[in-house]
Amino acid sequence: QVQLVESGGGLVQAGDSLRLSCTATVRTKTIVDFTMAWFRQAPGKERDFVAAITWRGNTYYADSVKGRFTISRDNAKRTVFLQMNNLKPEDTAVYQCASLRGVPTSGTLAAPTVYDHWGQGTQVTVFS
DSSP states (O other): OEEEEEEOOEEEETTOOEEEEEEEEETTSOOTTEEEEEEEEOTTSOOEEEEEEOTTOOEEEOTTTTTTEEEEEEGGGTEEEEEEOSOOGGGOEEEEEEEEESOOSSSOTTOGGGOSEEOOOEEEEEEO
């Protein structure tokens, strides 16, 4: 059983920064073997991949956020972070954290279907 809780969202102006956090409650009390990811969903749109980090620490990003967002993890705190810099109005969405033990046996890290557990999400709103 894995529970994910996101925090750190808010209302910011274009060009500002936010740092999202996702803390896991895990029966095994560790996420060292988890792949963790962030997705986002804007109103009326599909859920989109934002970033992922494997248990090895390899990171992957959507083209739209490369160079602006950074995903990182603190296994001791069972927490994954998403540092978002130079935010744009088009970044406005509900951001959700997702987890997968290990790596996908099929599909890609950008596919929502490969993840086992999801948080409720945190709202990020960027105004110009």
